[in-house]
Amino acid sequence: MIFFGTHDGFVSDNCSLKPALPVEFPMYMRTILFSTLMLICCGSAIAQRPGPEFWRRVGCEPFEPRTKLEAIDDRHSTVIIKGFTRITTVEVRGVRIDAVDMREMGNVSRAKGLVVALREGGERPRENRAFVDYEEIDPLLNAIDAVSRVDETATKLVGFEAKYRTLGDLEIGVFRQTRTGTAVIMTTGICDLATQTLTLDDLAKVKAMIQEAKARLDEIR
Helix, strand or coil: CCCCCEECCEEEECCEEEECCCCCCCHHHHHHHHHHHHHHHHHHHHHHCCCHHHCCCCCCCCCCCCCHHHHHHCCCCCCEEEEEEECCCCCECCEEEEEEEEEECCCCCEEEEEEEEEEECCCCCEEEEEEEEHHHHHHHHHHHHHHHHCCHHHCCCCCCEEEEECCCCEEEEEEEECCCEEEEEEEECCCCCEEEEECHHHHHHHHHHHHHHHHHHHCCC
């Protein structure tokens, strides 16, 4: 005969004693499993966050040079030779253009181009500059021609603006002024901008300065 019964948490089956299954999972085991699960989830979330080596502070200056001239000008522990010619045959207030040739001594690294500097007047004069590689000069000249021709016929809306920016953050824009017609604005820099407001005639002079600078660079090929 087989007896099924309980006695002090055991089941009797054919005179053998077996432990009975618990009715509920023990509370301390629940606590341990829950804590372990939370640790795993938190660890996964922390592991997905980038460490300090992935963070970069945002600033006004780029972390990497955009032009060949910048790349050479920013080098350290080496001798950099710079040649330049300032364009003075044409003058525009607050605008300076230099033809520049840079090379690293003992190295084949070399770059030619322009340095366009804008100087703001006032009690605290501010100046900023932009590098323009030689390869960018012709596109810049073409862009000046294009923006100079833009007028109110370019859009059906009331205002208009046309602008062009080089890799080194020289920006030339033409826009409609409410009362005085079309105006030109030149800026250099990223955050700490230097700005000059010009006329279309001034922009034509800037173009002539750039063309002369390019001719000087062509002479040293």
